[in-house]
Amino acid sequence: MGLHEKILDSQVYRRWNRKRATGPLAQFYDIAPVASDRHISDIEFVALDLETTGLNPKNNEIISVGWVLIRNRGVDFSSAQHFLVRPTKDVTESSAVIHGILDSHVADAPDIETVLRQLLPVLAGRVLLAHHAPIELGFLGRACKKLYGASLQLPTVDTLVLALRDIHRQGIPFKSGALKLQNLRKLHNLPPYRAHNALTDAMATAELFLAQINKRDPKGELELDRVLR
Amino acid sequence: MSLELKDIRDFLAAHHPFDLLPDDDLDQIPARLTARYFRKGSVILQPDITCLHLHIVRTGAVETQSPDGQLLARLSEGECFGVRAMFRGGKAANRITAIEDTLVYQLPESDFHDLAGKHPQFAYFFELMGGARLRGGMQMAEERDEDQLKLMSLQVSDLIARDVVSLPKTATVREAGQHMSKERVSCLLLTDDGGEIAGIITDRDLRNRVVALGLDYTTPVANIMTRNPISITPDAYAFDALLTMTRHNIRHLPVVAAGADTPVGVITTTNLLMRQSLSAVYMAGEISKMDTAEDMAGVIAQIPELLRQLIDAGATSQNAGHIVTTLADTVTSRLLELGEKKFGPPPVPYVWLAGGSQGRQEQTAISDQDNCLMLDDSYDAGRHGDYFRDLADFVCDGLNTAGYVYCPGEMMAKTDKWRQTAATWHQYFTNWIQSPEPKALMLCSVWFDLRPIYGKASLYEQLHRQIVTMASGNRIFLAFMVGNAQSHQVPLGFFRNFVMIRGGEHDRTLDMKHSGVVPIVDIARIHALGNGIAAVNTSNRLQAAIHTSSISAQGARDLMDAYEFISITRLKHQVAQIRAGERPDNFLRPESLSAFERSHLKDAFNVIKTLQTALESSFGKSGT
Numbered sequence: 010m011g012l013h014e015k016i017l018d019s020q021v022y023r024r025w026n027r028k029r030a031t032g033p034l035a036q037f038y039d040i041a042p043v044a045s046d047r048h049i050s051d052i053e054f055v056a057l058d059l060e061t062t063g064l065n066p067k068n069n070e071i072i073s074v075g076w077v078l079i080r081n082r083g084v085d086f087s088s089a090q091h092f093l094v095r096p097t098k099d100v101t102e103s104s105a106v107i108h109g110i111l112d113s114h115v116a117d118a119p120d121i122e123t124v125l126r127q128l129l130p131v132l133a134g135r136v137l138l139a140h141h142a143p144i145e146l147g148f149l150g151r152a153c154k155k156l157y158g159a160s161l162q163l164p165t166v167d168t169l170v171l172a173l174r175d176i177h178r179q180g181i182p183f184k185s186g187a188l189k190l191q192n193l194r195k196l197h198n199l200p201p202y203r204a205h206n207a208l209t210d211a212m213a214t215a216e217l218f219l220a221q222i223n224k225r226d227p228k229g230e231l232e233l234d235r236v237l238r
Numbered sequence: 239m240s241l242e243l244k245d246i247r248d249f250l251a252a253h254h255p256f257d258l259l260p261d262d263d264l265d266q267i268p269a270r271l272t273a274r275y276f277r278k279g280s281v282i283l284q285p286d287i288t289c290l291h292l293h294i295v296r297t298g299a300v301e302t303q304s305p306d307g308q309l310l311a312r313l314s315e316g317e318c319f320g321v322r323a324m325f326r327g328g329k330a331a332n333r334i335t336a337i338e339d340t341l342v343y344q345l346p347e348s349d350f351h352d353l354a355g356k357h358p359q360f361a362y363f364f365e366l367m368g369g370a371r372l373r374g375g376m377q378m379a380e381e382r383d384e385d386q387l388k389l390m391s392l393q394v395s396d397l398i399a400r401d402v403v404s405l406p407k408t409a410t411v412r413e414a415g416q417h418m419s420k421e422r423v424s425c426l427l428l429t430d431d432g433g434e435i436a437g438i439i440t441d442r443d444l445r446n447r448v449v450a451l452g453l454d455y456t457t458p459v460a461n462i463m464t465r466n467p468i469s470i471t472p473d474a475y476a477f478d479a480l481l482t483m484t485r486h487n488i489r490h491l492p493v494v495a496a497g498a499d500t501p502v503g504v505i506t507t508t509n510l511l512m513r514q515s516l517s518a519v520y521m522a523g524e525i526s527k528m529d530t531a532e533d534m535a536g537v538i539a540q541i542p543e544l545l546r547q548l549i550d551a552g553a554t555s556q557n558a559g560h561i562v563t564t565l566a567d568t569v570t571s572r573l574l575e576l577g578e579k580k581f582g583p584p585p586v587p588y589v590w591l592a593g594g595s596q597g598r599q600e601q602t603a604i605s606d607q608d609n610c611l612m613l614d615d616s617y618d619a620g621r622h623g624d625y626f627r628d629l630a631d632f633v634c635d636g637l638n639t640a641g642y643v644y645c646p647g648e649m650m651a652k653t654d655k656w657r658q659t660a661a662t663w664h665q666y667f668t669n670w671i672q673s674p675e676p677k678a679l680m681l682c683s684v685w686f687d688l689r690p691i692y693g694k695a696s697l698y699e700q701l702h703r704q705i706v707t708m709a710s711g712n713r714i715f716l717a718f719m720v721g722n723a724q725s726h727q728v729p730l731g732f733f734r735n736f737v738m739i740r741g742g743e744h745d746r747t748l749d750m751k752h753s754g755v756v757p758i759v760d761i762a763r764i765h766a767l768g769n770g771i772a773a774v775n776t777s778n779r780l781q782a783a784i785h786t787s788s789i790s791a792q793g794a795r796d797l798m799d800a801y802e803f804i805s806i807t808r809l810k811h812q813v814a815q816i817r818a819g820e821r822p823d824n825f826l827r828p829e830s831l832s833a834f835e836r837s838h839l840k841d842a843f844n845v846i847k848t849l850q851t852a853l854e855s856s857f858g859k860s861g862t
Contacts, residue, residue, distance in 0.1 A: 083272035086243060198339035200297045202245050209245065216341060219275035227280055
């Protein structure tokens with residue numbers, strides 16, 4: 010973990026954010042974060058994925074959000090949620106090619122604030138799980154800052170980081186694309202999802218995480234800080 | 239359903255029994271599921287784990303083992319487990335382990351019961367998982383046949399209409415008559431001091447032996463009764479009772495408790511006639527009166543038609559096999575009678591033995607002959623050789639003429655090697671068991687299914703006891719038998735697709751005999767030999783094996799069900815060919831079955847595959 014992430018995940022930064030947060034984000038910070046010495050099997054995770062109009066939170070926008078909860082080491086599909094988000098600017102052709110979401114799809118969709126009002130209570134007291142989490146944290150943090158005056162900070166597990174650690178541990182060179190969600194899933198004998206959207210990617214990430222921790226922690230005694238990014 | 243769970247919905251829709259659910263209900267399921275991941279080698283369920291979910295394998299594979307470590311099943315993508323645990327209040331009965339990295343979907347018990355309550359076809363699939371499901375499938379298939387052929391499934395005990403009517407044999411003729419009149423019966427059983435059956439009198443006896451002769455009514459009934467009457471046990475089939483009565487020309491057949499000789503009732507021809515058509519019995523009766531094999535051929539030619547009637551009427555394969563085999567036995571016995579008439583009485587005692595499917599009482603529409611002759615040790619080749627060669631030639635040739643064609647492997651009494659004294663046979667079996675050779679063993683497996691048909695049965699019975707004892711103690715022999723048994727592959731791929739014959743005359747078919755019936759017969763034979771079980775009929779062998787440690791009780795029952803299902807499917811296939819005017823064979827096209835039957839057939843093959851593998855852990859493996 011670099012210095013930048015250390016600061017972002019620090020208690021100091023959390024207190025700083027909590028002081029400034031308003032609205033639903035203030036309520037989010039009122040609930041204590043998950044202690045890092047708890048066992049993974051006792052914790053609830055929110056596996057989350059975003060589709061965006063580009064990779065830079067400063068210039069691009071969220072256009073869909075999908076999440077699903079992991080409880081008792083199982084992906085609970087009843088908690089699955091998927092929202093299209095109406096962006097403030099038009100969807101560019103280059104991004105539409107990637108996620109297949111067109112202006113016409115999102116014309117009637119809720120704006121990001123409506124979605125955050127749903128999402129923030131779900132995240133409170135849970136751990137965020139994403140594949141390459143900087144994207145999710147970056148975009149959600151940016152939106153929170155804009156709407157509620159402070160960034161979003163919560164314990165986060167990144168399946169890509171876990172995979173990378175695995176590879177380093179084994180000391181083997183890896184091919185380009187090896188860290189892609191779909192390829193990592195194949196490695197663990199997980200089925201492909203044919204559809205590609207924020208929710209299926211969130212579910213795919215959740216299942217991958219189960220596979221990763223199962224390999225490392227068959228008895229369910231692994232503590233959270235061993236897998237935090 | 240949110241549209242995004244469509245992948246999961248589509249997965250379910252592609253697998254039985256979820257494919258039976260209407261779209262609306264199917265749409266609701268994905269959001270009720272939880273996905274769990276199990277690494278290869280990890281335990282998913284075991285007796286101390288509480289499970290209140292239906293488990294569906296999404297990817298990977300799992301293995302079910304009984305608490306004693308017996309492999310029961312392997313499940314792969316789309317198959318379900320944990321059902322029995324739900325029905326047992328969440329207590330798993332078996333241990334289920336991931337044998338690959340496995341993703342499992344769990345459906346909560348409450349949702350499962352909701353679906354099962356709404357959709358009987360869905361509930362049906364689960365209520366009877368595994369072997370029990372197969373059993374259910376057979377019942378359902380049988381219920382479709384309107385006319386049940388009761389005679390074949392009824393046991394004698396089912397036919398006893400009332401409590402036994404009896405008097406001590408010390409009673410007078412008058413007392414007997416009064417008692418019969420009061421009880422409104424046409425026959426009366428007489429017992430001795432210990433309550434055991436001593437004799438029987440009938441209306442006709444009173445007329446012929448008392449009134450017509452002008453006997454005093456104070457005559458003890460013991461003086462006129464038929465002593466030690468022919469009887470039958472309650473567990474015999476009604477069909478056997480009918481056969482016994484027609485063979486001995488009697489109308490009343492006492493039923494006595496097995497081993498005790500105390501009477502429990504009487505069955506009469508009216509009991510039976512009311513219930514059944516008698517074609518098989520008539521055929522047997524005809525054969526017993528015939529003097530030439532050519533005439534018998536005319537009757538034997540009707541077997542396909544008989545089989546059709548039996549199957550149409552809902553006979554089980556066990557019943558059908560029993561009846562069809564009875565005709566072969568009758569032909570054999572009659573030919574031997576004729577032979578003895580032609581060549582004179584036998585110079586030394588002998589017993590004629592049937593092997594293979596006739597030995598096991600499992601013949602179908604197509605059967606060749608497997609038989610041998612066992613001679614008393616006083617046999618002298620120089621003096622008696624010609625007699626028995628002539629007799630064997632006469633019977634084997636007669637059987638061939640009648641329709642039981644020569645055995646291609648020459649496993650017949652006609653062959654010198656298979657017409658020997660008991661001592662020589664003892665030597666044969668000793669060699670096979672104590673210095674087994676895979677090839678030789680495969681050929682002689684028919685001799686481990688022998689049944690005396692005619693002559694001095696005790697000659698064989700003594701040897702049979704020795705064979706069974708010798709075989710059960712010889713691990714090397716059993717291991718060779720296991721190797722042979724496993725050489726018959728079940729036509730099932732790992733993902734439960736049928737593996738069919740490719741090319742040739744039987745392209746894209748399943749060989750129901752060699753890849754279905756034979757493997758089960760082989761498995762049953764090994765469990766019988768390995769445990770000193772004397773039975774030769776496959777179902778009887780498996781029934782007896784239930785109580786042994788070499789196979790789990792559930793495994794044995796599942797195999798019995800699989801055997802019945804495969805056999806009946808094979809017989810139905812033959813009947814369809816008979817109806818179409820074709821020659822019956824064993825080659826089935828899976829597409830001729832309904833999806834329902836195909837699914838059960840796969841279940842059945844799966845049971846075989848599992849228990850074939852399990853043989854190794856019980857008996858080891860060697861040879862091929």
